[in-house]
Amino acid sequence: MLYLQFTQKVKEALDGGHVFEDGAWLTRLSLHCATQYLRALASFEAGIIAGVPQCWAIAFQVTTNEQATILQDLLLAVNTQLNHDLAIALLRTGIEDETEKRQRDLESMHSIFVAELQPIQGLLAQKYCQFFKFLEVIGGQLEQMVANFAYTRAQNGAWENALSLSVAQSEVQRGVMIQEMDRRTTVLAQDLLLRGLPASAWIIQVLRHIESAYSGPWSEWVSA
Structure with missing residues (x-):
């Protein structure tokens, strides 16, 4: 649902023609991001785990096995999209020309994304913590988990990673760099x-x- 909301907001911004400087470039970037997710999901559902980045595999596994909360x-998903997929999508879309304009468009898209996500995650964390007032350490851990997820830092890191990938001396070196991105993103997923x-x-x-315990859509439960 969140991804659909975000996609709709980006589409509205593209249709409006006043948010992004290069709508065609941003559309290609969005398609590359979506393609990576869909390929990882298709491989996971087909049981081809070797074809799934570790960061996506852990996300799919805990969701399938009902081992994570809505907030998690x-x-x-956001962790993998920002810290792994985005850099690869930027590389494939191209950032070598008109770099400053590309970066501004990325920041505009990122602002839309954070505006959609932060209110939801904040409300979720508050709801969870209401039930754990008797365990201050748990409430603190939940709040810290949310606070530590630095969206702007992740976006900036994706841009820097994309620049590094674009100047890799060989496909082998680029592959090693992507594996390291996957490893770091998986560590954050564990956290x-x-x-x-x-x-x-x-x-x-x-x-x-x-x-x-709430029978309606989770989006209604969050805002109740």
């Missing part, structure tokens, strides 16, 4: 899943129970 599902927190599996299951 959101952040895991988002609270893997270092004692009883994290129990905490997540309790939060999932809280979520499932």
Whole structure:
């Protein structure tokens, strides 16, 4: 749902013609991002795990096995899209010419994305913490997990990674760089899943129970 909302907002901005300097370039970038996600998902669903980046594999696995909360599902997807997919999409779309204009358009798209996501994740974190007031450490961990996810830093990192990929001396070197991006993104995914927190599996299951107790769409539960 969030991705659809974001896509619709970007489309509205493109149709308006006053937000982006190069709408055609941004459209290609969006398509490359979507293609990476769809290919990873298709490989995962087909059981071809070797064809799935580790950062996407962990996101798909915990979602399929119901081992993550709504908030974690959101952040895991965002983590992979920003810290892994975006740099590759930028490389394939091309950033060598009119670099400053490309960067401004990326920042405009990023602003739309954050504006759609932050209110949702903030409300989710607040709802979870209401149920864990008796465990201050857990509430603090949840709030810190959200606060530590630096969207602007991730976007800037994607741009720098794309520049590095574009000047790689060979496809082999570029492949090694992409593998390292995947590794770093996977480490962050582990942090988002609270893997270092004692009883994290129990905490997540309790939060999932809280979520499932509401019979309507999760978007209505968030804003209730």
